[in-house]
Amino acid sequence: MRSSVDYLTLKAESATLLNLFLFTLSYKFVDIRKLVDCPTGKEQSYTSFGDRWIIVSFILLEKILVAIANLLKMFNTMRAKIWGVSQETYAPKVKCRDWRIEVGKNLNLGDHNEFIYYGALTIMASTLAYEVLSVIQTVVNNCWKMNLLKCYDFWNDFQGKPTTQAFAFQNTAKDPNVIIVAFRGSSEIGDWLVDFNVSWYNIEGIGHIHDGFMQALGLQQDTDWPKELPPRPDNRQFAYYTLRQLLRDIAKESDNARFIITGHSLGGALAILFVTILAFHGEFALLKKLQAVYTFGQPRAGDRRFAQFMDNLTKK
Template sequence: MGHIDNRVELDKSIQREDPKYNVALSMMASKAAYENKAFIQDTVENHWKMEIVASGDYWNDYQQKATTEAFVLLDKSNKYDTYIVTFRGTELFDADQWSYDFDVSWLELPGLGKTHAGFMKALGLQKSNIGWPKEIKTNPNHAPEAYYFIRDLLKNHLNENDKAKFIVTGHSLGGALAILFPAILMLHEETLLLERLQVVYTFGQPRVGDGIFAEYMEKNLKHNGIKYYRMVYSYDIIPRFPPDIKDDLFKHFGTCLYFDRNYNGKKVQEEPNKNYFSLSAISPMTLNAICELMRSFAMVSRFGSEYQEGWVLRIFRFVGLVFPGAPNHLPQDYVNATRLGSIPSKVD
């Protein structure tokens, strides 16, 4: 991922008081999550001057190995401290992660509806204890499960600091895990954490559940005062999967922040062309891919050297001429959207 977008510095023009600060920081954290542990630590501590609270690989009970990755950083300020929980997206050459991306079988939980079983397994769904028990016995012979470890870590830190809050974020698969994390907090009635959860930002997030689950989340996010913003750039393929073609299949929920090719953002209920396979979208998607390829060579002159697009990304731009929307999923444009984009008001 670093060969596609090698930026590690935060945008210094976006100050902490800026409404774009949290979303811009969350996207940079989501991009950094693709790198190794040493890279993440160096970026957070030496470039961002923040603290790493936890970083590691987490256990998938169904795969019997640690295949889920996440880290937690601490952003201190004079007003209050903010913990940012960041889940990693799918590693390109990791077959284990791809296998649970494509595991679109249903997991049905009483009162919650149906959810994407593969994503739930990645988050820490128990095979031996069947489902989501509130507490599990720690197994010293393997890594901890992501949900249980991060939940307990946050509880310990937030109990020590009455003013601390936290944000959950992630790109792609990481975005799916980011919104499912509070869903299980709701299931377990984790009042303290739900009160301190400030906002959930996801970038290029796939659909994670059916219509009943979407209604459950809409109701409980509102009840707990939790903000949730799902960012979609242009014709990004992943937010349009799994497809929404019947009432009983996958549904998005929450506020969608949609950004066009010029990084103009607006709030919408659903991104345009909500399903990727649409005959009416072929021509505009192809035209968009051509314009993005041309834009790639003009970014530096328009916005400065930090927006330079290297040869790896330009190869993806060329791929987009054949498979429109594929390069739109890369973090590059999501970082650009949080920096250059017109973020709608009241997004923090």
């Protein structure tokens, strides 16, 4: 049982088609806990026809996406065995002119010019996040003349596999004090499973937040959001905790360090929620070093209370 005050998690894997059909007819025909997980006593909140229709529709959608993902995996395996075609994705040849950042090239950074320059840089970084490791390395180190710190493939405790990718780099070309973290957006069916997961999660004093995004960021199945993650025997890395430690280490080494977080689509939602959980954990030393958050095509991450919380946070 999760420890959040309030939440709703769809149980697509365990829900059967018969359960979904009966639940559509009437909530009395099937135990709602076969379809969703929620705090004890909240079950009656989801018995109206509208709520039941939403639950059934999105569980069916998740099942369809999982089936498609399994078919693609099977096809790739068969193709490799029959035709000897490797399942590996080969990196395209990098042309630096395709990754050039013209905006800010001849600008003296400061206030408005800096905003324009980092807007352009984060657009490119959010795009680059979709590429394979070798491309990211070549573009950051050779084309941009910056310092790639690390690329990550983070674990999702609820899907039981890595679903979240990000990379961090240092702007040694313009200002070595600036560290940029770029989250990758939706590019695989596993990412769409995160996007279309309409489960939600409530944080007291913050608001209701998209549970699929929280899971991708590093939400823990049994302990939710502990401030410090207990040691795990499997040594899995989770996006929030790993990146927070990276920024902590950098902040200790440099008083002048500044951080920029960015991402496109799903990556934009993760960028915003990363800052949210920093605030939730009282990481104000890191937040004071946060220069900006640039998101592009970002989906809605939470309700109006969440939006107001973030608005108040930026004003502080």
